[in-house]
Amino acid sequence: MILQKPVRTGEPYRVQECAMVQARKVRKELAAAAILCAAAFPVAAQAPGLAMLDALAKGSWEFRLRHGEAPAAVCVRSGRELIQIRHRQPGCSQYVVDDQPNSVTVQYTCRGDGYGRTTIRREDSRLVQIRSQGMQGGMPFTLEGEARQTGSC
Template sequence: MIGIRLGLGFASAALAAALALTPVAAQAPELAMLDRLERGQWELRLRSDGSRSRICVRSGRELIQIRHRQPGCERFVVQDDPNEVTVQYTCRGNGYGRTTIRREGAGLVQVRSRGIEGGRPFSVEGEARRVGSC
């Protein structure tokens, strides 16, 4: 019985050592697609009513919380692909949202966001396009 335990312990240690020496593929930074967007002034045009608003994009992450502009919201990355990201977020005391951003080019994205803001549901679908400098 002791020999079996020692054998299993040795095998486990050998496996752990082999895994530690195996090179790990480098992972891209989280939400890297947003980092590839052009910095500057972006115009978001909503499909529902044609209204337009401007957003100064510094990191691309400004497009995640279109209806919840306050800082300090908790975020959870649901999907992180090279040309599309989905992020779910919660803003304590003010609601939550789930936003999908699909990149069509460095200066053009499609945005879809749904959630609750101030106790009321919202749904936003539109196109954001870089229009100049901030």
């Protein structure tokens, strides 16, 4: 141990012990902060209702890209099918970033196949604007276009 004379008293003072006490305090503060963050996470991760998607017309929708690719058909039962245009497999985790009366933004991860972030803006119950970007199969993608209800599934 390194001993050092104190400034005000005549007793020896242990510098290393003082540093160890301070390190313990910092670790306790970090642990407390981690517990608070972990306790808050489940509340933040709960998905809002996505009421805007529930209000969309049910049936067959056609998604037309702005970049001239062939249109894609999507059967809409709940509106949530429009979130994962590139990742159609079930079991992807979703996190609602923004849920407004006329637009939603959802970030999702499909384990082993990539992730995406989609914003859907409602023009009316039969027409929406969709923007999505992310990674699929190790390749980046960007989609921008509109989806319109065309009939029944």
